[in-house]
Each structure stands twice: as structure tokens, then as C-alpha cells.
Amino acid sequence: xxxxxxxxxxxxxxxxxxxxxxxxxxxxxxxxxxxxxxxxxxxxxxxxxxxxxxxxxxxxxxxxxxxxxxxxxxxxxxxxxxxxxxxxxxxxxxxxxxxxxxxxxxxxxxxxxxxxxxxxxxxxxxxxxxxxxxxxxxxxxxxxxxxxxxxxxxxxxxxxxxxxxxxxxxxxxxxxxxxxxxxxxxxxxxxxxxxxxxxxxxxxxxxxxxxxxxxxxxxxxxxxxxxxxxxxxxxxxxxxxxxxxxxxxxxxxxxxxxxxxxxxxxxxxxxxxxxxxxxxxxxxxxxxxxxxxxxxxxxxxxxxxxxxxxxxxxxxxxxxxxxxxxxxxxxxxxxxxxxxxxxxxxxxxxxxxxxxxxxxxxxxxxxxxxxxxxxxxxxxxxxxxxxxxxxxxxxxxxxxxxxxxxxxxxxxxxxxxxxxxxxxxxxxxxxxxxxxxxxxxxxxxxxxxxxxxxxxxxxxxxxxxxxxxxxxxxxxxxxxxxxxxxxxxxxxxxxxxxxxxxxxxxxxxxxxxxxxxxxxxxxxxxxxxxxx
Amino acid sequence: xxxxxxxxxxxxxxxxxxxxxxxxxxxxxxxxxxxxxxxxxxxxxxxxxxxxxxxxxxxxxxxxxxxxxxxxxxxxxxxxxxxxxxxxxxxxxxxxxxxxxxxxxxxxxxxxxxxxxxxxxxxxxxxxxxxxxxxxxxxxxxxxxxxxxxxxxxxxxxxxxxxxxxxxxxxxxxxxxxxxxxxxxxxxxxxxxxxxxxxxxxxxxxxxxxxxxxxxxxxxxxxxxxxxxxxxxxxxxxxxxxxxxxxxxxxxxxxxxxxxxxxxxxxxxxxxxxxxxxxxxxxxxxxxxxxxxxxxxx
Numbered sequence: 001x002x003x004x005x006x007x008x009x010x011x012x013x014x015x016x017x018x019x020x021x022x023x024x025x026x027x028x029x030x031x032x033x034x035x036x037x038x039x040x041x042x043x044x045x046x047x048x049x050x051x052x053x054x055x056x057x058x059x060x061x062x063x064x065x066x067x068x069x070x071x072x073x074x075x076x077x078x079x080x081x082x083x084x085x086x087x088x089x090x091x092x093x094x095x096x097x098x099x100x101x102x103x104x105x106x107x108x109x110x111x112x113x114x115x116x117x118x119x120x121x122x123x124x125x126x127x128x129x130x131x132x133x134x135x136x137x138x139x140x141x142x143x144x145x146x147x148x149x150x151x152x153x154x155x156x157x158x159x160x161x162x163x164x165x166x167x168x169x170x171x172x173x174x175x176x177x178x179x180x181x182x183x184x185x186x187x188x189x190x191x192x193x194x195x196x197x198x199x200x201x202x203x204x205x206x207x208x209x210x211x212x213x214x215x216x217x218x219x220x221x222x223x224x225x226x227x228x229x230x231x232x233x234x235x236x237x238x239x240x241x242x243x244x245x246x247x248x249x250x251x252x253x254x255x256x257x258x259x260x261x262x263x264x265x266x267x268x269x270x271x272x273x274x275x276x277x278x279x280x281x282x283x284x285x286x287x288x289x290x291x292x293x294x295x296x297x298x299x300x301x302x303x304x305x306x307x308x309x310x311x312x313x314x315x316x317x318x319x320x321x322x323x324x325x326x327x328x329x330x331x332x333x334x335x336x337x338x339x340x341x342x343x344x345x346x347x348x349x350x351x352x353x354x355x356x357x358x359x360x361x362x363x364x365x366x367x368x369x370x371x372x373x374x375x376x377x378x379x380x381x382x383x384x385x386x387x388x389x390x391x392x393x394x395x396x397x398x399x400x401x402x403x404x405x406x407x408x409x410x411x412x413x414x415x416x417x418x419x420x421x422x423x424x425x426x427x428x429x430x431x432x433x434x435x436x437x438x439x440x441x442x443x444x445x446x447x448x449x450x451x452x453x454x455x456x457x458x459x460x461x462x463x464x465x466x467x468x469x470x471x472x473x474x475x476x477x478x479x480x481x482x483x484x485x486x487x488x489x490x491x492x493x494x495x496x497x498x499x500x501x502x503x504x505x506x507x508x509x510x511x512x513x514x515x516x517x518x519x520x521x522x523x524x525x526x527x528x529x530x531x532x
Numbered sequence: 533x534x535x536x537x538x539x540x541x542x543x544x545x546x547x548x549x550x551x552x553x554x555x556x557x558x559x560x561x562x563x564x565x566x567x568x569x570x571x572x573x574x575x576x577x578x579x580x581x582x583x584x585x586x587x588x589x590x591x592x593x594x595x596x597x598x599x600x601x602x603x604x605x606x607x608x609x610x611x612x613x614x615x616x617x618x619x620x621x622x623x624x625x626x627x628x629x630x631x632x633x634x635x636x637x638x639x640x641x642x643x644x645x646x647x648x649x650x651x652x653x654x655x656x657x658x659x660x661x662x663x664x665x666x667x668x669x670x671x672x673x674x675x676x677x678x679x680x681x682x683x684x685x686x687x688x689x690x691x692x693x694x695x696x697x698x699x700x701x702x703x704x705x706x707x708x709x710x711x712x713x714x715x716x717x718x719x720x721x722x723x724x725x726x727x728x729x730x731x732x733x734x735x736x737x738x739x740x741x742x743x744x745x746x747x748x749x750x751x752x753x754x755x756x757x758x759x760x761x762x763x764x765x766x767x768x769x770x771x772x773x774x775x776x777x778x779x780x781x782x783x784x785x786x787x788x789x790x791x792x793x794x795x796x797x798x799x800x801x802x803x804x805x806x807x808x809x810x811x812x813x814x815x816x817x818x819x820x821x822x823x824x825x826x827x828x829x830x
Contacts, residue, residue, distance in 0.1 A: 079631050097617045097642055100628040148627040148647060161648065164624070168649055188534040189826045191570070196796070196805055196825040216802045221824070244648075245623030 001038040005410060006359055010401070011379040014416075015352040016311040023310075024281050024362075027075035030082070030270050031277025038278070040359035043298075043373045043412060050296040052361030057293045058121040059283035060363070068284045071115050075277040078108035085266045088259040093252050099137055100147035102259065106134035107145075109269060112276060122279060123272040129265030136258040153251045160247040164240040171233035178227055182207050194223050282362055291363035294354070295370040300412035300446045302351055303329040306367030309350040313365075321487070324495040325367070326350050328448075328465065333415070333440045335457040336450045336497070338467025339509035343495045344450035345382060347467070348416040351448060352377055355414050372446070375410035381418035381450075395423045402436065406443075415440055415447035426453060434459040455503055464501070468494035470509045476516055485516050535828045537793070537821045538570030539577070544790040544819060545695035546676075552667050553790075554694045556681035558714045559704025563795030563823060567699050568680045569605060570823050575676060581610035583674030586654040587663045587681055587688050605654060607646045612674040614666040616655035617642035624648035629673055634662045643669055654680060660687040660763075667692065686722070690763040695790045696722065700812060702798030708808055715792060716815040717772040721765050723789055723818075727758045727782035734758065739766040745775040753779060761785040792820045794829075 001021050003012055012018065026035050041049035063071075084098035094102075109126040116122040142148040151158035175192070183190045185207035186197065194213060197206065197220045206212065206222065214221040226234065259266065285291070289310050306325040313323035326347050338344050357364040358371035380401055392400065398420060405413070420436065421429035430453045437449060437460035448465070449456070457464030470492050476485075511531070515524045545553045553571065557564045568584075575582045584607070607613065612629065616638035620626055626644035634641040638655045641662075646652070656679075657663050663679070670677045681688060689696060698719055705711035727733060733756040736744070740759050745767060748757060759765060761783050767775050775781070794812050796805040805822055809829035813820035820829040 095617070095620075095622070096625055096628050097620070097631060100631060104631075142627045142645075143629075146627050146629045146645075149625040161624075165648065172649075189536050191566075191824065191826065193566075193569075194824060196822070198805070198825065214797065214802075216797075216804075218804050218806075219796075219825070221797055241624070248623050248625050 001035050001360065004039045005376060006040040006374070007356070007377055010383070011352070011377055011416075014379040014383045014418075015349055015356060015377070016309075017356060019311045020353070020356065023285050024278075026274070026277040026281045027072050028078050028274065028277050029080040030078070030274030031075060031281065032274075033082075034271065034274035034278050038360065040356075041361055041373050043375055046296040046298050046373055049358065049361045049373060050293065053293045053296075053358070053363050055121050056279060056282040056286055056361070057291075057363045059119070059279055060286035060291075062119050062121060063283070065284070065287055067115060068280055068287065071112060071276075071280045072284065074108050074112050074115065075273075075280070077104075078273070079104050081105035082267075082270055085259065085263055085270065088256050089263040091260075092256070093249065094256045094259065096147060096149055096252075099140060099149075099252075099255060102133065103137055103141065103147050104145070105270070105273075106130050106137075109273060110134070112273065116276070122276050125269050125272045125276060127265055127269050127272075129262035130269045133259055133262050133266060137255055140255075149248055149251055153255075154247065157244075157247040157251055160240070160244040164237070164244040167233065167237040167240045171230065171237045174227070174230040174233045175224075178209055178230060179224055182210055182224055190224070192224065194221055196220070197222055286363045289365050291357070291365050292367060292369065294358050294364045294366070296358060297370050297372050300372045300374065300414075300444065301329075301331045302355055302369075302371050302414070302446065303331075304351070304354050304364070304366040304369040304371070307350045307354055307369065308365040309346055309353050310365050311353075312346060312349070319483070321490060326495070326497060328497050330446055330448060332462065333437050333445055333447050333449065333460075334463040334465055335437070335460070336448050336465045336467070337452065337454075337500075338450075338497075339469040339493075340513050341489060342467035342469055342493060342509070344467060345418050347497060348379075348418055348448055348450055352379065352414070352416050372412065374412050374414040374446070376405075376408065377414045377416070378405050379416045379418070380405070381416075381420045381422070383418065393423070395421070398423075406439065409443065411444060413440070413443065413445040413447070415445050415449075417447065417449035417451075419451055420449060422452070429453060430456060430459070437462055458503060463499060464503070465497050466500045468496045468498065470494070470512060476518070482517070485518065489513065489516055534826050535821070536574065537567075537823045537826055537828070538572070538574030540819075540828060541567070541697055541791045541793075541821060542571050542574045542578070545571075545697070548695045548788050548790060550693050550695040550788060551671055552677035552679060552692065552694045553697060554679040554681050554689060554692070555697045555699055555793075556686060556689070556718075557699040557701075557704070558711070558718055559701070561703035561795075561799055562699045562701030563793055564680055564699045565605070566795065566823050567697060567793040567821075568678055571697070572605075572607075572611075572678055575678065576608050576611070580676050581608075581612070581674060583612035583614070583667075583670030583677040584654060585614035585656040585663070585666050585670060585677070585679055587656050587658065587660075587679065605652050606649065607652045608649050609646050611646045612643065612670055613646070613652060613654065614641055614643050614656055614670050615653065616640065619653045619655050620644055621650055621652065624650050630669065632666075632669070634665060641666060643673060645673065656680075660690060663688045664691055667694075687763045689722070689787050690761050691785070695788050697791045697793060698722070698789060698816075698818070699793045699795065701795030702801050702803045702808075703795070704798075706801070708803050708811060711803065711808070712811045712815050713773070714769055715812055717767075717769050719789055719792065719816040719818055720776050721767065721772050722762045722787045724762050724765070724776070724781050724783050724786075726786045727756055727784060731756050733782070736764070739764045740775075740781065741766045742771055742775075745771075745779065749775065749778045755780075757781045759783050762787050789818055792816055792818045794820060794822050795824065796822065797824065 079101040081101040113126045139152045140147045305327045354364045616636040618639040629643040632641040636655045700715035796803040813829035
């Protein structure tokens with residue numbers, strides 16, 4: 001799953017694209033290959049994007065989470081047989097390990113089809129080629145999951161092995177007799193390979209058939225010589241081993257030919273298996289995060305009700321807190337204001353995340369949404385200047401990114417500006433931001449600009465949204481515990497976003513927040529005095 | 533005393549109730565594979581079809597490290613093994629049991645069963661965790677597992693329920709005294725007693741390193757020094773003996789050493805076999821066997 005031109009690295013990081021990738025990762029190497037090829041749908045492909053999201057949603061609603069997890073197990077446990085299929089196609093003879101891979105892959109296909117139960121949203125993977133190839137190698141099934149180049153494949157193989165086993169037994173017997181005879185003569189057990197005879201234990205010469213490999217002052221390192229009888233048995237065994245090897249290779253060749261005959265169809269089955277893996281991963285994501293299919297609209301816009309930024313939602317859940325869903329309608333470029341810690345950046349990230357999900361043909365984390373496909377989603381401002389920029393200041397880095405973005409001119413653009421130009425003087429920052437918003441309007445971009453600067457919206461001629469903010473001054477916790485302070489803040493904050501017309505109503509609640517976070521009370525009092 | 537060494541060691545190992553046996557060595561070419569082969573033959577003679585693997589590479593005709601000839605493994609039908617799939621002989625065909633994603637020095641690991649007697653090479657996982665996974669999987673396919681440990685890969689013993697055989701030999705040390713000292717240190721290290729929980733203890737997270745041991749000795753530490761298991765004692769040779777004599781080192785999980793084997797024949801030197809075996813037995817207090825001489829040390 002590659003962002004292509006949709007996101008640059010900074011935007012991908014700000015909108016947690018890597019998290020999304022991980023959350024959607026398939027379980028098998030077949031799925032990995034398909035997943036790597038996934039790119040966002042481009043403007044003009046609205047029908048395809050929505051169709052894919054509907055397909056994912058149909059899988060999510062058509063199967064229980066247990067069934068989807070069982071499918072994930074099938075994908076996870078399927079060995080990668082692609083190399084075996086490729087080797088067969090190229091004329092190589094498959095190894096027994098390859099044949100086991102294929103057998104397991106065919107088993108996985110059948111198991112998956114059983115689980116999917118002819119649900120049309122998932123591809124059937126056990127094609128006729130899979131069934132026929134599985135039938136050809138089924139004779140090799142050993143136990144439930146193993147593979148052995150069984151005698152049943154070819155009577156000639158059975159005969160060759162039987163002869164070899166007999167020759168091996170004859171050699172073992174001849175060798176055993178020689179070893180036993182020497183053991184009797186020495187009056188002790190001897191290793192069939194090398195063994196030591198202590199000179200002190202030796203009463204006379206070594207028995208016939210014992211060869212000295214190495215002499216030491218107190219002992220002799222010996223081995224048992226092959227006799228004429230054992231050598232003859234060994235020759236017979238080796239000849240029959242060669243014949244058995246040839247018979248085995250003949251069977252492997254025949255099985256390989258059977259696979260090669262269906263190679264194209266088996267590759268298609270492998271692709272279908274991978275596609276199913278990717279779809280099931282997306283469906284599981286959809287179930288887990290309660291996503292819905294967005295209407296993919298051709299007119300650039302993003303409307304969402306009850307939208308969530310899942311990475312943050314999960315982080316909050318870990319701390320026993322809740323994400324307050326966001327509702328917003330963006331039909332142009334708009335300004336978003338509100339108090340510190342009121343969720344302005346989260347609103348931007350939520351919108352960006354939803355736009356990404358829609359672009360990849362996924363159901364979105366919202367109760368209702370209508371989203372366009374954008375040519376580029378771009379994040380500017382807080383977070384973007386974390387990048388090492390050499391000699392450039394934070395402000396300069398922002399400007400360079402903006403310059404490049406406007407130069408690329410990918411339309412329609414979805415721009416998310418988080419406190420753009422906050423690091424310069426308020427007067428010039430405001431002027432610059434107003435000008436940028438006008439320019440974005442002029443090129444037909446859509447997006448949101450979160451800012452603390454006052455009067456931006458009327459100056460730029462754009463709509464103004466605001467977070468409602470604190471319902472009152474939250475209670476300062478008795479201790480300086482940050483977790484408690486955040487809980488108190490969350491319970492006092494109204495995260496609702498609404499369009500406003502009264503510029504004077506915008507506030508940041510910064511002093512109240514500073515008090516809540518434990519700043520010295522004298523400083524807080526002075527600050528309120530200055531405000532008055 | 534002449535004995536069937538493989539059978540004697542196997543009996544000692546099985547008496548512990550351990551499902552697996554690992555042969556570890558004080559160095560390279562100290563007879564680990566010879567000992568393993570003897571134990572394997574004894575198992576087969578008793579009607580046990582064991583599972584075999586190694587940490588690293590073993591069973592090849594030529595040592596890939598030093599180009600010297602090495603003992604090979606001739607395995608009987610029914611034996612299970614965990615080895616690199618690329619070193620499995622094409623013929624005679626083996627029954628393929630499972631394919632693993634674990635990597636070895638010769639490619640991915642495979643589990644197979646010998647269907648026709650043949651020579652095999654063992655190339656097992658190089659990591660301790662990989663080896664543990666391989667042993668656990670082998671035990672699904674075989675009633676007993678025998679493992680050829682690599683040179684000083686003691687970490688592979690951590691977390692297992694193995695019986696352990698320590699192999700020592702003339703190849704690893706220039707004199708008998710040094711060979712005896714080395715094996716005594718290794719056995720002492722691996723045999724430390726289990727912490728009984730009754731005495732005051734200093735628990736060591738991770739390894740007991742030479743510098744930490746030196747510091748504890750210097751401070752006159754009297755408490756029990758508790759490590760997770762003996763593989764966490766990162767001391768060897770005389771340094772290990774010195775530290776273990778001065779500190780009361782204990783572990784949470786014991787390792788069961790059942791025997792020591794001696795190989796008096798080295799590549800560059802030989803020791804007098806009976807003297808060597810006798811001194812090793814006296815120094816370690818563990819049943820000691822000479823596989824080549826088919827003897828148990830008096």
C-alpha cells in the first residue's frame with residue numbers, strides 16, 4: 001500500500017499513514033505482494049473507489065469476527081508456493097519441500113473457500129487448476145499435513161526402493177557380522193566407525209579386519225575394514241541407491257510437469273488468495289473500528305459525521321478516556337479556531353485520515369461521510385517543521401513546503417494547515433495566512449486551516465469553524481497529577497465544531513488551561529489582570 | 533570399564549524425565565557429534581525414533597569452518613530431524629513434515645522424517661530461541677529429541693527442559709590440566725544450584741558478567757547471587773571457577789548435566805585416554821565416558 005503522489009512523507013507521518021498500513025497488513029506473503037501494489041484511487045475513479053469500499057464492507061458485515069480471524073489463520077499458515085510455481089514454469093524439477101508448499105497452499109485454498117461459503121464479495125480461490133493439481137499430488141500426503149514421494153506414485157519407484165532396502169539390509173547385516181566378530185575378539189563393544197584400543201588391553205595383535213588409523217603411546221585409534229563381502233554388498237547398495245534416486249526424480253519430474261501445465265491458473269489462484277487476504281484484513285479493520293462506506297463524490301468536498309481519528313482514539317482508550325467524534329462539512333477552504341487542547345489539530349488529522357481511507361477504497365471511521373478523491377493531501381504547519389531542515393528555520397521550512405506544494409499544483413488539493421506561520425510576527429503571519437488561503441481558494445483547493453490568529457476568515461473571505469471550548473473553568477486537581485488535569489479538562493471541554501460568524505467570540509482559554517495544568521497561581525492571577 | 537556409552541548416557545538422561553538431550557562442548561572438535569551419534573544409535577536400538585537437530589551446522593563430511601573431515605550422521609528410517617531444507621538429500625526422499633520460516637546458515641529450516649536409511653547433515657537454527665522452537669516442534673513428531681550443540685552456544689539451554697551432556701577433548705586445550713580445568717569450569721557454571729528462597733538474595737537482571745562478578749567479590753557480597761538460569765553466567769575457564777568459589781551463585785531454573793564425554797584424540801594432540809577420563813570424572817563429579825574407548829571412567 002503506497003501513498004504515491006497522494007501524500008508526501010511529512011503528511012503521511014502527520015496523518016499516521018504508517019499506522020493505517022500496519023492495521024491493514026495482510027497475513028500471508030500472497031497478500032503482501034498484492035498489498036504492495038495498492039495505490040490510491042485517483043480523481044475520476046470515484047465509482048471504483050466506492051465499489052471497493054462497499055466490497056470490504058460487505059465482507060465485514062457478511063462474516064463474524066471469528067470467521068474473519070479463522071480466515072486470517074488460513075492466510076497466516078499458508079506457505080508461499082509462488083516460488084514453486086515459478087520453478088515449475090521455468091522447467092526446474094520441484095523439490096519435495098516445494099511439493100509440500102504446494103500441497104499446503106492447495107489445502108489453504110480449499111479451507112478458505114469453505115469459510116467464505118460462496119459469499120460473492122470474496123473471490124473463490126480453489127479453482128479447477130488448484131483442484132486438479134491438488135489431486136495429482138494427493139498421493140503424497142503423509143499423515144494430515146506432510147508430504148512424501150510415496151511408492152504409490154509409480155510402481156517402478158516402489159520396486160526400486162524395495163530393492164534398495166533389501167541391499168541396505170544385506171550390507172548392514174554383513175557389516176554387523178564383521179563388527180560383532182571383532183567385538184567378540186576384543187571382548188568389548190566397538191564403535192562401528194572409529195574406536196580406541198588400549199595397548200595395555202591388547203593381548204597380542206589386533207584382530208584381522210581392524211585397521212589402525214593412528215598410533216599413540218598408550219592406545220591405537222582403529223576402524224573396521226570393509227571385507228570382500230561388505231564391499232560387494234556396498235557396491236550393490238550404491239547401484240540400487242542410484243536407481244532409486246532416478247526413479248524418485250522421474251516421479252518429481254512428472255509432478256512438476258503437472259504443475260507447469262496449470263502454472264498460469266495457479267498463479268491466478270495465488271493472486272486471488274492474496275486479494276482475499278487483503279480484503280479480509282480491510283474487513284477486519286472495518287469491523288474493529290466500526291467504519292462505514294462513504295459516498296465518493298466527484299465534486300471536491302469532505303463531509304463527515306461522527307468521524308474518528310483511530311490512532312488517537314486507541315491511545316485514549318488505553319488511558320481509559322474517550323475520543324469525541326467530530327462532525328464537519330468542508331466544501332471549500334475554511335478556518336478553524338478554538339481553545340488550546342480543544343482538538344483543532346485532531347480535527348485536521350481526522351479529516352485527513354478519512355480522506356486517505358476514501359482514497360484507498362476503504363470504509364471510513366465515521367457514522368456517515370461523503371468524500372471526494374483528492375490528487376494530493378498536504379499537511380503544513382505543526383509537525384511538518386520537525387523535519388531536519390539544515391540551515392532553514394521553522395518558518396522557512398513551512399514556506400518552502402508551501403512553495404513546492406503550489407508549484408506541484410495537483411488538483412484537487414486537500415490542504416490541512418495547522419497554525420501555519422505561527423513562528424513569525426502575528427501581523428505578518430496573519431497577512432501571509434490570509435494570502436495563502438485566498439490562493440488555495442483560487443486554485444479550487446479544499447481544506448482547513450487551524451489558527452489562533454484572529455480575523456483570518458473574514459479577511460480571506462472563507463468560512464470560519466470553531467471548537468466550542470470550555471464550558472466553564474475546570475477544577476484544578478488537588479495534586480499536580482497531569483493525568484487528572486487532562487481528565488478534568490476533557491470533562492469540561494465541549495469539542496463540538498460549529499460554523500461561527502461572530503469573530504469576537506473566538507477564544508483560546510489559554511489562561512484557564514495553564515491554571516489547570518498547574519502553573520503558579522500568581523502568574524495566572526497576573527495574566528487575568530493583564531487581560532482585564 | 534567397557535560399556536555401551538550411548539546406551540549408558542541415554543539411560544542417565546531418561547532417568548531425569550527430560551524430553552530432550554543436548555550435547556554441548558568446551559570447544560570445537562571435542563567429540564560432540566560422535567557422542568550424539570552414539571546416543572542416537574542407542575535410542576534406535578531401544579526402538580525410539582528420536583528427533584535430531586543442531587545449533588548451527590553438523591553432520592557434514594567436511595567441516596566448513598576448517599576443511600577437516602568430520603563424522604557424518606547416518607540416520608535410520610523413522611528418525612525426525614530439523615535441518616535446512618537445502619541440505620536435505622534429494623534421494624532418498626524424506627517425508628516432509630513442516631516448513632519453518634526460521635533461517636539457518638543454509639536457508640530456511642524444514643522438519644522431515646527419514647523414510648530410507650541415509651546420511652544426513654544437520655543445519656539447525658543459529659539462535660537460542662530458534663533452537664528452542666525447533667526442539668518444541670520436533671517433539672510433536674518424535675518422542676525424544678537429541679541436539680548437537682554448537683561451540684559454546686550455552687544460551688540455547690535457557691528455558692528448556694533438556695538433559696545436558698558436556699563434551700570435552702584434546703582439540704580444545706593444549707594440556708590435560710587445561711582441558712580438565714575448562715570442563716570443570718563449564719560443569720560448575722551449568723550446575724549451580726537452584727535458589728531455595730530462604731536466604732537473602734541479590735537478583736541479577738541479565739547476565740552475571742566478569743566485571744560484575746569482580747565487583748561483588750571485591751565488595752565481599754555474602755548474599756545469594758540469583759540469576760535466571762546458568763546460561764546467564766557470562767564467565768568461563770578459571771575466571772568462572774574463581775568467581776563461583778567466592779560467590780554463592782544460585783539460579784531460578786536449573787540445568788541437568790547427566791554426563792561428560794571425553795575425546796582424547798585431537799587434531800593436533802592426543803591425551804592418555806584413561807588418565808584424561810579419570811581426571812575429568814574426579815574434577816566434575818559427573819559420570820564420564822570415553823565414546824571412542826567405549827569406557828566409563830572409574
